[in-house]
Amino acid sequence: MPSSAGDAPRWRARYSRLVSSARAAHARAETRFPVVTHLADRMVSVNIFDSATRLAAQCFLTAVPLLFVVTAYAPPAVRRQLANSLRSVFGLTGAAAQQLQQVLQPATDDLRQATGVVGALMALLSATAVSRAMQRLCRRVWEIPRGGARIAPWRWVAWLVLWLAALIVQGPLRNGFGAGVWLGVPLLLVTQTLLWWWTQHLLLGGLLGWKPLLPGAVLTALVLTVLSVTARLYMPRALNRTLAEYGSVGSVFVLLSWLIVVCVAATVALSAGAVAAQEPLLAGRLGSPAPLRERGQG
Structure with missing residues (x-):
C-alpha cells in the first residue's frame, strides 16, 4: 500500500509530461504544416x-420509401429515366439490372392503394431527414454553432427535390446527352460542383457568402466524380455476386457500404474545402469567416 501511494505522484507527473510533449508536438506541426x-x-x-x-x-432509409412513391405515382417516362440513370450510375447488368426493373415496374392499383396520398406525403416529409443530416454536416464543417440562425424548413424540401431531379437525369448527363463520355464526365463534374456549391449555401441559410463555399464544392465534385466513374468497375460484379449468394439482403449490404464510402469522401472533401478557404492565402480573397480557433481573439 505505501508503494502504491508513492507511485501515484510519479504517474501524474509522467502523464503531465506526456500531455505537455503532445501539445508541444502539435504546436510544432502547426507551425511547419499548418494546413x-x-x-x-x-x-x-x-x-x-x-x-x-x-x-x-439516412440516405438508404429515405431511398426505399421514395422508390415506392415513384413507382406508384411517377409517369412511365420518369420511371424509365430513373431506371436508366440508376443502371448508368452503377453500371448494372444481369440479376441486379433485372431486380431494379422489377422494383420500378408499372404500378398496380393495389400498390397505389397501399401507398396512398397521405403515405406518399409522409414519405416525402420523412425524407427531409437526409436534408437535416446534410445541414448538420455543413454546420460542423464550417464550425457554425447550433444556436445560430434557424433555417426555414422549405430549404430541406428544395434540396431534396433538386437532388432527386439530378438523379433522374444522371443517365443522359453521363452520356454527354448522346455525345459520349468524353463530354459526359466534364458535364458531370460541372454539375456536381454546382450542386454542392448550392447545397452548402442553401442548407446554411445564406449564413456564408458564395465565394467561401466554392473550394469545398470543387473538391467534393472531383472526389465524387472519380468515385462515380469507378463504381462501374466494382458495383455490378459485387451486386450480382451477393444477389446470387445471399439474395436481396446481400445487395442491401453492398449498397449501404458504397453509400458509406461516398459519404465519407464527401465529408472529407467538404472539410478540406472549408479549411482551404479559411487559410490566409484564400481567406482574404474569398471573404471567408475566421476558423473557430481564431474567433474571439483580438
Whole structure:
C-alpha cells in the first residue's frame, strides 16, 4: 500500500509530461504544416466517420420509401429515366439490372392503394431527414454553432427535390446527352460542383457568402466524380455476386457500404474545402469567416 501511494505522484507527473510533449508536438506541426494540422483538427471536430455513417444510413432509409412513391405515382417516362440513370450510375447488368426493373415496374392499383396520398406525403416529409443530416454536416464543417440562425424548413424540401431531379437525369448527363463520355464526365463534374456549391449555401441559410463555399464544392465534385466513374468497375460484379449468394439482403449490404464510402469522401472533401478557404492565402480573397480557433481573439 505505501508503494502504491508513492507511485501515484510519479504517474501524474509522467502523464503531465506526456500531455505537455503532445501539445508541444502539435504546436510544432502547426507551425511547419499548418494546413495539415488544421485539416486534422477539423476532421476530429466534424467526427467524419460518425457524421458520414449517419448520413449514409439516412440516405438508404429515405431511398426505399421514395422508390415506392415513384413507382406508384411517377409517369412511365420518369420511371424509365430513373431506371436508366440508376443502371448508368452503377453500371448494372444481369440479376441486379433485372431486380431494379422489377422494383420500378408499372404500378398496380393495389400498390397505389397501399401507398396512398397521405403515405406518399409522409414519405416525402420523412425524407427531409437526409436534408437535416446534410445541414448538420455543413454546420460542423464550417464550425457554425447550433444556436445560430434557424433555417426555414422549405430549404430541406428544395434540396431534396433538386437532388432527386439530378438523379433522374444522371443517365443522359453521363452520356454527354448522346455525345459520349468524353463530354459526359466534364458535364458531370460541372454539375456536381454546382450542386454542392448550392447545397452548402442553401442548407446554411445564406449564413456564408458564395465565394467561401466554392473550394469545398470543387473538391467534393472531383472526389465524387472519380468515385462515380469507378463504381462501374466494382458495383455490378459485387451486386450480382451477393444477389446470387445471399439474395436481396446481400445487395442491401453492398449498397449501404458504397453509400458509406461516398459519404465519407464527401465529408472529407467538404472539410478540406472549408479549411482551404479559411487559410490566409484564400481567406482574404474569398471573404471567408475566421476558423473557430481564431474567433474571439483580438
